[in-house]
Amino acid sequence: MIDNNFDRRDFLKVLGWGGAAVALTGCGNTSVQDGKETVVSYVEAAAYVAPGISTYFNSTCAQCEAGCSVTGRVREGRVLKLEGNADSVINRGKMCGLGQAGVQHHYNPDRVREPLLRNGDKGETITWEKAYELIAQKLNGVSGDNIDFMTGTISGHLKVLLSNYMDSLASKNHFVYEAISPAVQRAANLKSYGVEMPRFHINKAKVVLSFGADFLGAWVSPVHFSQQYAQFRKGSDGQRGVLVQVESKMTLTGANADRWLVVKPGTEGVLALGVINALGLAGLSLPAAVAAMVKPYDKERVSQETGVSTDHLVKLAAILKERSPSLVLLGSAAEGYAHGSQNAAAINLLNQVLGNVGKTIEAAASVPFPQVAPSLGNSAALRMVNNRLADGQTKVLFTYGVNPVFTAPKETNFAANMAKAGFKVAFAHYLDETALQADLVLPLDSALEDWGTHIAEYQPDGVQISIQQPLMEKLHANTRGMGDVLLTLIKKNRAAEYAAFEDYYAYVRTALLQNKRQFADVGVDDEVFWNDLLSAGLVNVAGTSNKLVAKLASEIKLPAAVDTDAKFPLRLIPSVTASLRDGRHANQPWLQESPDPLTTIVWDSWVEIHPKKAAELGIVEGDIVEVESKNGTVKAQAYLFNGIHPDAVSIPLGRGHDAMGRYAKGFGVNPFAILDRVFDDETGELAMHETLVKISKTGKRVIVVKDEGAAGGNQHGKKIAVNIASDQVELSGEA
């Protein structure tokens, strides 16, 4: 397939009768029909286009890995807005800001529109034919061992195609890289519960104790958890759920907690064991081994090590014991240390002794078709790819959905190592930092133009296979769907096997129809089934249900004290924000202008520092401070923030791009660059919170661009945002 010669218009006509149509024609975008360009007036618009009337089509959000189902509002052939698909068990009609900004990914003015070939420092526009030829030529004679394919989390039929393609190249080097992933937790969960990612029932818990899990912001499946949270707050029988958040830097979830406990960075595990100990003292029966293990963690010691007062510790144990079931969550803040796995084990142990396993933590159903189940990313993949590149093992590198040049710590030298590979192909939407290092940049369709299937890692109920379908005609003639590109590439090697598939759409359709009986009655007509599927935008299957195998940790080794360094006295917490995550969305202006919920800063990075520490260092808000680690420095404006441990500073991730277009380039700084290379002892994941820094004033000062006014967060006695103690309020009577 060279050109995208699948006739969308005819296809749409078919769909139009099916009741749910994908309407794709529009002003500004001429339709390609039988090779002729026809200007179609709305006076004689196609049946599925009603001028002035919006039509809604279901698809899947591709902004993060949570796999929310979306409904695109389409008018006159243009997608206007993404709304939530109410049928999805993941997001139930709701959306986050990040998801809604998907249209700005699609309409982004800085998208790559033509295949680009590196010519010295410049990119030269070439045709797709030439690009395919070039790939074939460069792959020719290269052993499969020397071909690496680096992707972000990938699932569904794209994953199948990719693995088949790698097979056809005799390569096993598909690396799935996510700069921010709960990889440590997966390993810990596997040990504690027997599954990597169980289902969490926040809504069934009476108390949620979260160790840095920002489940309302950026953790795993935030829209889903937010809905659970709403139910949890309403509570059953008027018993409102209580949220206690333990972390060193306040996250959005921490800001919503009933009690936010600041801990010394890295001591989350100690606190967890301390709570177990306190629970035992409060009368909860602990298994003997556990009791013995937590014995040394008496409240004084724990309080001293973590900084949490003994009073709070006792109260916490009391409420956990009293209100059951509870749920203990663990997030990146607890994972990001050399002893992150130990922290995780300790926290999971707390869940186990509280008897939450099986109540608020359940096994997720496993995907009935393992080949489409998501390949989960982690940061260990980066390390592997980088090592291979450094050693010259990688001759040809493909990248898709990742931006390692941006997200790799500077110390890894990733960009330089990448240059050692003979031929680098970036499948990209924008010229991001990685694409700029590539030899060949292949422009992809946006998520709103492409076909696909997705299966999210976190499955709240059964298994949801989400369909991604085009919501409108392609904006740019020379972009291609990733699936189509892979299919074309694979046909070069396995022409016979894939001859039946004209394009990726045909492939997906065939694949799903083949498994029709899994989803529907056997008797259903193929067309009807297919149209229903597209109309729904998703299909739920029961999956195989599992039971959790709870295993108590036998040994948890927590360091006596977390390392400090006289030269670098502070700990850097690279914070993950709900809208910018690892930086791949930084070019979506809605997100840039969406104030950070806690600091309300827009369009820029900042260094969060506790006022006490700031006073010590003579820093005031707006001072440009230099944050120096062993591996480099970044300079950003200081923001005085009480929600951070005084021994830590925090810089949000996601900004600081040198590329990626007008909305991303030049705004803020990139803390990924200065991270120390410290790894989790067990999983080899990059320990994100192990970077030690020092900060100094540069003497420059700016006015921080933020929504917060001169009063800061102070209401000055006015009744504006009010709170009430839970014993003062009668929730059961509420509508």
Add this chain to the structure above:
Amino acid sequence: MKDINEDIAWAKINKDVLKSLESPRKLYWVILAVAIAMISVAVGCEVYQYNMGMGVSNLNNPHVWGLYIATFIFWIGMSHSGTLLSAILHLMHADWRKPIYRFAEAMTTFSLMTAGLFVMVHLGRLWQFYYSLPYPNDRGLWPNFQSPLLWDAMAIFTYLSSSILFLFVGMIPDLAICRDNMHDGWRKKLYTWLSLGWEGTDRQWRNFRITYLTIACFLIPLAVSVHSIVASDFAMSQQPGWHVTSFPPYFVAGALYSGCAAIITLFIILRYTFKFEEYMTLSILKKTVRLTFAIAMIWTYLNAIEFASVWYGHDQPSKDVLIQKATGPYAPFWWGMIFCGSIVPLMLAFKRFQTNIPVLLVTSLLLNLGMWLERWMIVAPTFSHGYYPWTWDHNQWPSWVQWGIVFGSFGWFTLLFMVFCKVFPSVSMYEVKEMVYHRSRATKKLEASGMQAKGAH
């Protein structure tokens, strides 16, 4: 010390005043050029703002009003002394007003015209300004008569047109003098046309007297209403620091105050520029200065009353605004206002300064600076520190566009005033004659009675 030399020949009065209409000196052109240069700055800024949008003025949310409105009030205030004082003093038969009321009334007119410009400059959609006028139209659309801004527009229109008429009517006999003394030319035609064929007949004078009196009677409540309506723009709103009952009288006092200060400034300038020493005498200046001092004290009192009522009112938001004025980012300006408005005028209480021209010039300029600061301190701090803490903005600072337009407005005023003084007699000739006439008669009477008394003795 006499207000005026009673023996002055009437022909000399004519001659002296008409001299001010003669070919201007070089300095006059210099002043005009400077004024035009200043206007060009304002025009440039306005063109830029018109094209780019109001954002270039650095106004923002919550600072939706800024120097434009503050300076608008300043000019409106400035307008007050002219007409209001002229009318009040006329009713009170204070004849020392006669040599100085003409330019004061001109000042009224021109500062109103300047103020009007600020309303325009301030509008986000200047090109649609006529939406705020009550004109009949097909769509049956009317402005919102509930809005104090509309009252403002109405009051200013009434005041401006009445002031112009008052100025004009009062000038008719003088225009006839000009007509009678001018050589042929456009000016003669102009005066002939404007003097409406005035010949000073008894019928004309009789009706003139009544008319002038009537309009003066109207002008006093009108002038009071104008500035109290400007005060209503603020007092009728709900904002802390604005919603103050004492605002209307406070504004009126402030207006009189700044007007008087401006009269002193212009008095001194005209006295020297046109050599009007014989008419604009130090004695009259002294009276004006004393009046100014009295008004300054009234203003100070009303200011204090406002603070006190806020303070004792226990309305926390209003109190916060007051505290903010005194201690926040606007503190230097606010204290500057107190200094210029309440401390500096104390100087005027000393006799030796009441006729000291250099001191008075500096003082009057300081008073006006103080009054301008007052207006700014009414407008800006409430925006920076309103009801809603989240939107408090203590960092906003007017951009050069705002400053440029404010700066240029002084040029505009100067231009209008200078042109007026060259085209129209800035001292009322016929009234100076009246003053001389009545005074000398009174003196004679006094002398006569004195003689009698002496004789009786």
Add this chain to the structure above:
Amino acid sequence: MSVTNLLENWSEFRHAHPVGDVPHDPYKWAMSIDLDACTGCNACSVACYAENNLPVVGKEKYAAGHSMHWMRIERYWPVDDTTSLEPATREFPDQGAQFLPMMCQQCEAAPCETVCPVGATNHTPDGLNSQAYNRCVGSRYCSANCPFKVRYFNWYDYPTTENVWPAEMTQQLNPDITLRSKGVMEKCTFCVQRIRAGERSVKNEGRVLKDGEVQTACQQVCPTGAITFGNLIDSESKVHQQWKAQRVELTADEQEKDKEADSGLRGYRILEELRAYPSVMYMERVRESAI
């Protein structure tokens, strides 16, 4: 303007909302926002950008105070000393933050309406505070008199400003809403385009809108369902029930909650004492007392 009309209308118009004798009928749009559910995630604000063609003004203009977020999320910190200008006096915000979605409160006695010199902002019969963009002359008096400062002025001509809506991005614009040019005031409309479309769609059926048939963009997207929007008159509507349960009266300036010490209620309206009678009820965030 006929004399008869004038005379007839006279008595008819001598009434006033909300104390008035003519209740809204059949709609009175209102909202309630549960701050205990609101997490401050900003999804509603982004939805508002998407739905209402709000311009992204960029860093410099944002810094100048020219942002256009009709719905803004405010973040407050609990303080012990409310008079201090410092953001927080507690060493750590150990009870979290307070988030507050703030948009036009659609006041029944809106301070902005009376002061507009050209009558560009009016109260609609269904209880909305409407803004007529093409009538607005940009005096900004409405914003000056808004206690909540939720009115946003077009300081620039955003549609023609560079990088606000570059080429392709214009295709995302919602055709149901105009783009606002420089010099006009704008603000949250309660997604009036959706309300009107909804009303039209049920008009043919000869009925009124049922609860949930019209959703505002922010309500629709809110992951925790903190925002409830609906017809306050409709006793079936959730918003009606919530107001009723919290015993919040539209036309009162002091609610039961203020009168009773232990009412157990948590519904309130912001700056209620100003008697603007906002149409948005907030429900206080709850904080667990046991921990």
Add this chain to the structure above:
Amino acid sequence: MSQRHLLALFSNFDEAEQVIKELRNTSIKGFDVNNDLVVKSPIEHPEVEEMLGDKPVYVQWFTLFGALMGGLLGFFLISGAQANFYEQIKGGKPIVPFPPNFVLTYEMFILGGVFITILGFLVCAGLPARRSPLYSSKVSEDQIGILVKADDAAISTLKNIFTKHEALEIQEEAGK
């Protein structure tokens, strides 16, 4: 019978008063002191005018009319516009709210008063006027002028009176 104008100029105002007094007391045929005598003065001169007898001024009736009409027009225009155009409620206030309307009525009252007063002045003072046949610019300077209109027969009598009172100058209209 043909009539002619005569203008006499006096610098001494007392003399001018005496002239008027004398003219009023003397009955001259062909000269009506109430209609044919005009005093031209450089200043407002109530004392001299008193001599001319009780001449009424009607400007104030214009004022009354103007002010009332202005006020009424203002009030009805505004209320009418509100009642007809603004069927929309603003700020919880009545459609026809009295307080703001009173403010505007007040302004219109003054506006009408001032405008119509000026109109009245022009009407009553006969302005703009054609220049009278005899005029001296001295009248606008420092001299008082007495303009009389009389039959040819009375001219000489009048001249005598003027001369007697030290008229500086007597202008005589040429015969027709």
